[in-house]
Amino acid sequence: QVDVLESGGGLVQAGGSLSVSCEYLGRPFGEFAMGWFRQAPGKEREFVAALRWRGSTTHYSDSVRGRFTISRDNAKNAVYLQMSRLSSEDTAVYSCVAGWPAGIPRVRFPSEYTYWGQGTQVTVSA
Numbered sequence: 001q002v003d004v005l006e007s008g009g010g011l012v013q014a015g016g017s018l019s020v021s022c023e024y025l026g027r028p029f030g031e032f033a034m035g036w037f038r039q040a041p042g043k044e045r046e047f048v049a050a051l052r053w054r055g056s057t058t059h060y061s062d063s064v065r066g067r068f069t070i071s072r073d074n075a076k077n078a079v080y081l082q083m084s085r086l087s088s089e090d091t092a093v094y095s096c097v098a099g100w101p102a103g104i105p106r107v108r109f110p111s112e113y114t115y116w117g118q119g120t121q122v123t124v125s126a
Contacts, residue, residue, distance in 0.1 A: 004034075006096045009120035014087055020120055022096030023078040028053050031100050033107055034079040035059075035070065038092035038122075048094065050107040051079055059107050063089075086124045093119040 008020035024034060035050030049070040050059045058070050069082045083090065099113035106112045 003115040004096050004098050004117040006094075006117040006120045009094060009122045011123045011125060012086055013125050016086055016124075017082070017084040018086060018122060019080060019082045020094055020096075020122070021078060021080045022098075022117055023076055024098045024115070026077075026098075026115075028077055030054075031102070032098070033101050033113075034072070034096065034098045035107065035113070036079075036081050036094050036096055037110055038090075038094045040089075040092040043092075045095075045110060046092075047108040047110070049081060050097075050101070052101075052104070052107065057104065059104070061108070083122070086122075088124050088126055090122060091124045092122060094122050095119045 005023045012018045032053040033050050036048040038048050039045040047061050051070045067085045071080050096117035097113035098115040101107045101112035
């Protein structure tokens, strides 16, 4: 059973832009949030961005703030991650998440999310 559907990603040159999208196939309620984590080879999984449905608050890691933008499509229960000014350090597998983090401070913790996408590769060439 697939709960989240990811699309996008691919190969881009350094300094370029790329987007990934994710649709949640269930019904959001309560403190629902969607977001993205990423994992580069040999590195730990890292929080990228999240968007809480209630209030549409957005949250970013320090490494992407100002370069990445997460947004939502209410009609599709989807989120989009627009990435700009990409560098080789952004190369990773990006995984979409959906779930109910227990408060704003918890949106950065992978354990707070129930559903995970299969991951999509983003490669930034020098």
